[in-house]
Amino acid sequence: MRKKHILLLTLIGLVALLAGCTEINQPITEESTGIWNNWFVYPxxxxxxxxxxxFNENYGLAxxxxxxxxxxxxxxxxIKQLKSSRAMQEIQPKLQELQKQYSSKDQKTQQKLQExxxxLFQKNGVNPLAGCLPIFVQMPILIAMYHAIMRTEEISTHSFLWFELGSPDPYFILPLIAGGATFFQQKLMMAGSPAANNPQMQVMLYVMPIMIGVFAIFFPAALAxxxxxGNVFMVAQTLLINKPMMRNNNNNTGGDKK
Structure with missing residues (x-):
């Protein structure tokens, strides 16, 4: 878990560095140069x-x-992330048993624990990095979206519903919805799993929505x-995927009891 958080923070730092290296005030056009502009922002x-x-120049709908x-x-x-996350949650008791069994901090014992x-991961089809892969893919899209909004005059100067796409939401409605949807989606992923009692997961359950909400307050409303x-889509996706997965788990548990 700790390594995963370090990896995530490193990724965010690299993306922030990448964003800072590009002139945000320079309009994006077909003539813009550089891999970042040609392969991400302009397309x-x-x-x-x-x-x-x-849709009649409706940039919000676009x-x-x-x-x-x-x-x-x-x-x-x-889907792969959700399945791996669910499998990781199910093996938490066995993982904790291994940690107790190999609690000694000497190198030989720690090596045995890793093995x-x-x-255990391979036996249960768990990939510890599966949860990071969607984040790796989504972060460049998120930053490219930010640049596309700010560097395309047609997008930044248009309005949608009650807000201007290139300016922060003046009524903070989008930030509240973004944070609430993030919280609900994480809550759904943790429902009925051992991770629900994990102190680290409990902290992330509240920290991530707050971070998303705060970012959405200061960033353009189009990004919010x-x-x-995206978060509402993820909530619907989690509900659709988790129901059959939980049903299968309950059936398997019932079969074991018999």
Missing amino acids: LSWFITYMAEL IIIVTILARLLLLPLN ETMA LYWVV
Whole structure:
């Protein structure tokens, strides 16, 4: 868990560095140079503009559609993440037994613990890095979305519902929804699992929604809209995936009891 958090913080730092190295005030066009502009920002800017033109220059609706399409593309990774997360939660008791059995801090014992832990993971189909993979993919998309919004005049200057896409939500409605949806989605993932009693997971349950909400307060409303739609999509996805998984687990438990 600790290594995963360090990896996540490192990724966020690298993405922040990447974002800082690009001139945010420079308009994005077909003539823009650099791998970041040519492969991430401009294609996203072009696609949002194209979708908006199909719907009478409704850039807010275009961002919603692009967000849903992006989530659909990431769906296989997210399904793998949810299954691996559920499997990780189910083996927590066995993992804790191993940690107690090999509690000594000498190198030989710790090496044995790592070997037994990896064997337990392989036996139950758990990939410890599965939860990080969607984050690795989503972070560049998120930063590219930010640049596409700020560096495309057509997007940043248009309004949608009660807010301007290029400015923060003046009524803080989107940040509240983004934070609430993040909390609900994490709560759903933890429901009925041993991780619900894990102090670290309990902290993350509240810290992540607060972070998302605070970021959404200061960032353009278009980016907050992207977060809201993406989080609502993730809630629906978690509900659809978890129900059959929990049903199968209950059936297996019932079969074992018999």
